Amino acid sequence: MFCSLSGQPCRDPVISPAGYVYERAVITKHLASDSTDPIAHTPLEEHLLVSVRAPADPSVPSSRAVAPPKPPSATSIPSLLRSLQAEWDASVLDAHQLRTQNARLRQELARALYQTDAAARVIARLVAEKDAVAADLAAIKRAVREGGPVSGVSAVSAPVTSANTTTAADEEPAADRMDVDEPATVVTAGVQAEFDAVSDALSKTRKKRKSPVTASHAALDTFAPHSHAEVTHAGIAHLTPAYAGHPSTDPSHLNADPAMVVVGGPSRGLLMIDPMNSNATTAAITFPGALKTSKVAAAAVVAGPDASAPAGSDEATALVRVVAAIKDRVLLASPTKILADVPVARGEGKHGAVVGFAVHPSGHYAAAVTSGGAVHLLKTTDDAALEAVHVVQLPSSSSAGDNRNDVPSSVAFHPDGMLLAVSYAQSGRVAVIHPTTGAVVAMFDAAADEGGVDSDVDEATRGGVTAVHFSEIGFQLFAARAGGGVDVWDLRKLARAAVLATSNSVGVTAVVGDYTGTYVAAGLADGSVKVWAFEKKQWAAVAEVAAVVGGDVTGLAWGQDAKTLVVGGKVGGKVVALQVSE
Numbered sequence: 001m002f003c004s005l006s007g008q009p010c011r012d013p014v015i016s017p018a019g020y021v022y023e024r025a026v027i028t029k030h031l032a033s034d035s036t037d038p039i040a041h042t043p044l045e046e047h048l049l050v051s052v053r054a055p056a057d058p059s060v061p062s063s064r065a066v067a068p069p070k071p072p073s074a075t076s077i078p079s080l081l082r083s084l085q086a087e088w089d090a091s092v093l094d095a096h097q098l099r100t101q102n103a104r105l106r107q108e109l110a111r112a113l114y115q116t117d118a119a120a121r122v123i124a125r126l127v128a129e130k131d132a133v134a135a136d137l138a139a140i141k142r143a144v145r146e147g148g149p150v151s152g153v154s155a156v157s158a159p160v161t162s163a164n165t166t167t168a169a170d171e172e173p174a175a176d177r178m179d180v181d182e183p184a185t186v187v188t189a190g191v192q193a194e195f196d197a198v199s200d201a202l203s204k205t206r207k208k209r210k211s212p213v214t215a216s217h218a219a220l221d222t223f224a225p226h227s228h229a230e231v232t233h234a235g236i237a238h239l240t241p242a243y244a245g246h247p248s249t250d251p252s253h254l255n256a257d258p259a260m261v262v263v264g265g266p267s268r269g270l271l272m273i274d275p276m277n278s279n280a281t282t283a284a285i286t287f288p289g290a291l292k293t294s295k296v297a298a299a300a301v302v303a304g305p306d307a308s309a310p311a312g313s314d315e316a317t318a319l320v321r322v323v324a325a326i327k328d329r330v331l332l333a334s335p336t337k338i339l340a341d342v343p344v345a346r347g348e349g350k351h352g353a354v355v356g357f358a359v360h361p362s363g364h365y366a367a368a369v370t371s372g373g374a375v376h377l378l379k380t381t382d383d384a385a386l387e388a389v390h391v392v393q394l395p396s397s398s399s400a401g402d403n404r405n406d407v408p409s410s411v412a413f414h415p416d417g418m419l420l421a422v423s424y425a426q427s428g429r430v431a432v433i434h435p436t437t438g439a440v441v442a443m444f445d446a447a448a449d450e451g452g453v454d455s456d457v458d459e460a461t462r463g464g465v466t467a468v469h470f471s472e473i474g475f476q477l478f479a480a481r482a483g484g485g486v487d488v489w490d491l492r493k494l495a496r497a498a499v500l501a502t503s504n505s506v507g508v509t510a511v512v513g514d515y516t517g518t519y520v521a522a523g524l525a526d527g528s529v530k531v532w533a534f535e536k537k538q539w540a541a542v543a544e545v546a547a548v549v550g551g552d553v554t555g556l557a558w559g560q561d562a563k564t565l566v567v568g569g570k571v572g573g574k575v576v577a578l579q580v581s582e
Helices: 024-031 077-146 189-208 289-293
Strands: 013-015 021-023 224-230 238-242 260-264 270-273 281-285 298-303 321-326 329-333 338-343 354-359 365-370 374-380 386-393 408-413 420-424 429-433 440-445 465-470 476-481 486-490 495-500 508-513 519-524 529-535 538-545 550-558 564-571 574-579
Touching (some): 238 298, 260 298, 260 550, 260 564, 298 354, 298 365, 321 365, 329 374, 408 465, 429 476, 476 508, 486 519, 495 538, 529 564
Parallel strands (some): 238 550
Antiparallel strands (some): 013 021, 224 574, 238 260, 260 270, 270 281, 298 321, 329 338, 365 374, 374 386, 408 420, 420 429, 429 440, 465 476, 486 495, 519 529, 529 538, 550 564
């Protein structure tokens, strides 16, 4: 009895309803994928198959176990020889196919090795060209710093320009020009070396230092006024902290309560206030002559109190140095007198008035950004003088749109001192440049990033940037928006990492991060303060204190271990120190 499908003798024959005989194993395998009779093409299921067995005779023991049939191929010697010959032929064919496949693989391997060798030669040539270009660039920088001709350079792609480069048509009449010593178009090798040395020292310290234990999220939610100082003149336009021991190559002195804050109002000079003691004015700086009633456009602390002297004493405050901008001038002042006066505008409307200050971590340099889009690098010398070192022109914000009147609004140095961030007042843009060369590192444009991190963000309603601040860990840049929220830009990816939203789109007027990079505080236009924490790779709001000061918050400063936050208000002239409840 032979299977109708395989043609082989059946060991376990079954018969279908159509009358066809199949080997059970063969037909069962077929029915697993097709429920029809393979010969009759009629519906068929396994339970319809009927086994075919030889009848058993109880009187004949041999009939109880029927021997399976032998295949015809093994019934004679010739059939055995044919089977062996077929197996041999199959083996020889398999061996031939394996040899062919092996030869093909060897050819493919040889081709891949050749391509790898060619790629290595191309890479070597590109590396050699890169090294040659780097050498040419180093020669250009060296020649420019030394003021000599550029030699040994194969090609220069574009002429080098600076903010001070003018043509004969641009020259102003002699009667209209201020008698000012023009700053150099490039920094000297000594200035660049000082920037490099400070950056190296601070970056190494940052990698090795251990972050202190800061206040918990729950503790920050208990922020409450600890002390407040009433400023005598109307309102506070600027608030900048002064930390004891600043400047220093060890940034740990920043993890402390501010020894004092310097506040400036619409007029009448500057006040030095101890923010931890109510109504404790340490010193007042008044400006001479016609400048006495002029508005302080910007102020920053260049050097803080002496850490070795008693806090608040004359010995401690004697070392304090403050730079202040009034109209088109920058003043260097101590608690007792004006030490230096440097004009920063070159002709009416050329560079404009100073709108913001940033102090280099070394304390020896300050960057003043003007409404005309220029950045003036100023140096404080050991003999209490102020020198104009360098000036660069910022990239125009109108290149990305029609914001022709988009002027700078604030400026901040990176904690290592090798980057400078400048924000624009109308657009959501922030330029990051090298302070010594003016080279643009990045131009962060929130409008171009709309929907990148938060699809609900409407950039058209968020306005320009009012303040910028680099995280102390050096990887993030915070930009406060006039229409609400804080943009968090990632300096490693050069992209916006988050948008920290404020309630009811209240504008943000000040922003500052703490020493550890865990918290960022924003001062709002309604006088309140909001704090976010960075945890598990995302930012989350942890505290909000309403109506801390009157009007816009004009300045913020963190205290030791993020347990204190000093706040200054535009209306009412109040400085408030918030502290957590122990």
